[in-house]
Amino acid sequence: MKRRVLLWMILFLLLSAPASAGLNVVATLPWIGSIAREIGGDRVRVRVLVRPTQDAHYVEARPSMILAARRADLLMYNGLDLEAGYLPVLVESSRNPRIQPGMPGDVDCSRFVEVLQGDAATGRADRSMGDIHPLGNPHYHLSPKNIARVARGMADSLSAVDPGNRDLYMANLAAFERKLSQKLKQWSGAGLEGGRFVAYHRFFEYLAAEFGFHIVGYIEEKPGIPPSAAHIQEVMERMKEDGVTKILTTVYQVGREGRYVSERTGAELVVLPHDVGSMKGVDDWFGLIDRILEVLKGGTGGGR
Amino acid sequence: MKVTIIAAAAALFFLTEVYAVENIQSDERRGTAGADRTRAVALESGAQMKAYRVNPKGGGNLFNPAITLVLDFIYMDTNLSDEEYDAREIPGYRTLHDADGHGHGGFEEGFNLRGAELTLSAPVDPYFNLYATLTGTEEETVVEEASFVTTSLPAGLQVKGGKFRSAFGRFNAFHQHAWNFVDAPLPYRAFLGEEGLVEKGVQVTYLPDLPVYTLLGLEVLEGESEVLFGEEAESGAHAFTAFVKASSDFGEAGTLLAGFSVAGGRTKNGSIEHGSEFTGDSTLYGAEVTYKWKRSRRRSLLLQAEYLLRHQSGDYVEDAALPTAARRLERTQDGLYLQALYRTGRWGIGARYEVLDLFRDDFMEAGMKRDFGDRPERITAALEYRPTEFSRMRLQYNHDETARDGVDREVFFQFVFAIGAHGAHPF
Numbered sequence: 174m175k176r177r178v179l180l181w182m183i184l185f186l187l188l189s190a191p192a193s194a195g196l197n198v199v200a201t202l203p204w205i206g207s208i209a210r211e212i213g214g215d216r217v218r219v220r221v222l223v224r225p226t227q228d229a230h231y232v233e234a235r236p237s238m239i240l241a242a243r244r245a246d247l248l249m250y251n252g253l254d255l256e257a258g259y260l261p262v263l264v265e266s267s268r269n270p271r272i273q274p275g276m277p278g279d280v281d282c283s284r285f286v287e288v289l290q291g292d293a294a295t296g297r298a299d300r301s302m303g304d305i306h307p308l309g310n311p312h313y314h315l316s317p318k319n320i321a322r323v324a325r326g327m328a329d330s331l332s333a334v335d336p337g338n339r340d341l342y343m344a345n346l347a348a349f350e351r352k353l354s355q356k357l358k359q360w361s362g363a364g365l366e367g368g369r370f371v372a373y374h375r376f377f378e379y380l381a382a383e384f385g386f387h388i389v390g391y392i393e394e395k396p397g398i399p400p401s402a403a404h405i406q407e408v409m410e411r412m413k414e415d416g417v418t419k420i421l422t423t424v425y426q427v428g429r430e431g432r433y434v435s436e437r438t439g440a441e442l443v444v445l446p447h448d449v450g451s452m453k454g455v456d457d458w459f460g461l462i463d464r465i466l467e468v469l470k471g472g473t474g475g476g477r
Numbered sequence: 478m479k480v481t482i483i484a485a486a487a488a489l490f491f492l493t494e495v496y497a498v499e500n501i502q503s504d505e506r507r508g509t510a511g512a513d514r515t516r517a518v519a520l521e522s523g524a525q526m527k528a529y530r531v532n533p534k535g536g537g538n539l540f541n542p543a544i545t546l547v548l549d550f551i552y553m554d555t556n557l558s559d560e561e562y563d564a565r566e567i568p569g570y571r572t573l574h575d576a577d578g579h580g581h582g583g584f585e586e587g588f589n590l591r592g593a594e595l596t597l598s599a600p601v602d603p604y605f606n607l608y609a610t611l612t613g614t615e616e617e618t619v620v621e622e623a624s625f626v627t628t629s630l631p632a633g634l635q636v637k638g639g640k641f642r643s644a645f646g647r648f649n650a651f652h653q654h655a656w657n658f659v660d661a662p663l664p665y666r667a668f669l670g671e672e673g674l675v676e677k678g679v680q681v682t683y684l685p686d687l688p689v690y691t692l693l694g695l696e697v698l699e700g701e702s703e704v705l706f707g708e709e710a711e712s713g714a715h716a717f718t719a720f721v722k723a724s725s726d727f728g729e730a731g732t733l734l735a736g737f738s739v740a741g742g743r744t745k746n747g748s749i750e751h752g753s754e755f756t757g758d759s760t761l762y763g764a765e766v767t768y769k770w771k772r773s774r775r776r777s778l779l780l781q782a783e784y785l786l787r788h789q790s791g792d793y794v795e796d797a798a799l800p801t802a803a804r805r806l807e808r809t810q811d812g813l814y815l816q817a818l819y820r821t822g823r824w825g826i827g828a829r830y831e832v833l834d835l836f837r838d839d840f841m842e843a844g845m846k847r848d849f850g851d852r853p854e855r856i857t858a859a860l861e862y863r864p865t866e867f868s869r870m871r872l873q874y875n876h877d878e879t880a881r882d883g884v885d886r887e888v889f890f891q892f893v894f895a896i897g898a899h900g901a902h903p904f
């Protein structure tokens with residue numbers, strides 16, 4: 174009996190011998206995977222854990238994710254507690270020393286960025302305020318400025334784990350930066366300066382800050398909590414005062430309240446892609462920003 | 478004795494292995510030896526990263542453990558009188574009360590404070606995480622769980638030690654407040670008791686790098702669980718478990734988890750009938766299957782089933798207070814529960830069916846089969862309302878025929894609240 178158990182163990186050890194060259198990068202969110210592919214190039218195999226249409230705030234751990242994390246050379250994640258509901262469990266259950274906190278394979282992308290304080294700025298944070306983000310607004314992936322920092326941080330992280338290919342990662346980074354500066358020129362003509370919008374969640378703050386438009390109100394009163402009638406009324410009045418004609422939302426958040434406000438005020442309910450792959454044709458991070466700006470400029474909403 | 482030496486050797490092996498990993502990794506990375514090298518590499522890249530960091534709050538306070546407090550408050554009503562309720566048992570399986578006659582793990586009619594559960598957790602150092610759960614009831618505070626978990630062993634291995642909820646089966650590892658119904662499923666109640674298998678011991682798990690998630694594990698346990706083993710069965714550790722679990726995704730939203738477990742060990746307890754004593758060996762087999770479908774935050778479906786089969790053989794004295802001779806007892810009994818939970822928005826509805834004596838109901842005393850009557854069964858319906866992830870209300874109805882004659886109808890109204898750190902949920 175004991176011997177048979179031992180034999181099985183040996184068999185599994187043999188079967189589980191690591192396969193081949195290249196780094197396994199596990200990214201929590203699709204946009205992280207997209208940037209990692211740009212910087213890692215052929216040297217990395219990227220596995221994204223969260224589905225593009227999923228609400229990144231409410232993800233649950235699945236055993237398949239644990240298995241992916243077990244193989245990871247690097248685990249790249251958004252940080253600022255956006256993944257607090259599942260990542261700690263994944264990291265511990267992965268039984269993978271390479272991605273434990275403080276190891277070079279533990280890549281919290283928020284370490285590289287300039288964070289808008291948002292909820293954190295008020296100085297008070299407790300759950301009576303809903304599912305707030307007490308460490309600052311975590312949706313920095315819609316900020317080209319921050320993505321440039323993230324790309325550089327990823328190149329450094331990949332080089333730290335795989336120093337032999339440092340030149341390759343730096344070359345990929347340079348190519349990414351060239352493409353980004355081209356795109357920035359193209360995007361600078363978006364003409365969104367001074368625009369006024371209402372949004373569902375504090376999701377587009379970075380974009381607004383960098384493209385000079387304003388989010389004057391939010392349909393959700395407290396994150397994760399259905400808004401009160403009084404709050405909806407307030408938002409609609411604000412919209413009238415400011416002449417807001419667009420309500421910004423995401424695929425997973427087209428709620429009853431948004432439709433109600435849209436009907437009452439005549440403002441258009443605009444569904445924007447929140448991440449890479451969440452709508453047809455949004456295939457990488459550049460495509461994501463392209464599409465959002467296009468829609469905000471006055472094009473029609475995305476597909477789906 | 479031999480077992481102790483093997484265990485000590487294994488423990489030493491793992492400890493040295495923890496530190497060896499460090500060396501291997503730093504050697505691989507920088508070609509230098511020394512345990513401190515990996516940390517140095519980590520720090521070095523950390524310093525580089527810090528140059529980018531503008532957010533002063535990022536990361537939180539790493540030196541305070543994460544603290545969570547969960548309050549579990551229940552109102553219960555039943556058609557039985559207090560005396561009837563306390564005297565309940567599952568004939569042929571177990572009494573439901575202690576030797577002193579008190580209901581055990583059961584509820585009282587009216588308001589019940591099942592517990593205020595305080596959980597603390599934090600990394601100890603780069604090699605271990607520590608968890609402690611203190612559960613306070615009105616009478617006492619008990620250390621329900623206090624365990625370390627390794628984080629840095631190689632090859633997909635992990636060691637857990639201390640006092641912990643065994644990974645036997647599916648249901649056993651969950652804390653009371655995280656259950657999908659107010660009470661434990663009938664097979665667990667019959668074979669392991671309301672608390673489940675919570676033991677002092679060591680667990681080793683192995684996650685091989687296979688195309689499909691497969692987790693293998695072994696546990697060596699003290700064997701103090703009252704219903705299955707009993708503290709005095711033998712001095713020293715006298716129980717073990719082994720388990721294998723596999724999981725695969727089906728489509729974007731579906732996940733299937735299935736597993737087999739076995740627990741065994743020496744038994745000496747008085748749980749079969751009031752005042753009785755049994756001495757012998759027990760083996761409990763478990764088969765589990767869980768299917769979870771989660772379309773979005775708002776909509777999900779959970780289907781879960783477990784089958785348990787227990788075999789016991791040994792000497793049985795019906796009334797330990799009398800000088801009667803022990804008789805040979807062989808019993809092989811089984812049980813099953815099936816449950817479904819559908820959630821939409823803040824609401825959830827659940828249903829559960831449980832049965833004992835499903836395929837096997839052999840209670841052979843001195844070679845004679847004893848018949849205890851009708852098959853024990855229970856049907857449960859529940860309605861839950863969850864305003865947020867941190868609060869939950871549940872209304873539950875049990876139609877309970879586990880006493881084999883008569884019906885016990887129970888209604889529960891449960892409130893569960895959690896404050897403090899946002900715990901990450903296991904699958």
Ligand SMILES: [Zn+2]
Pocket residue numbers: 230306311312374375376
């Ligand atoms: Zn958010």
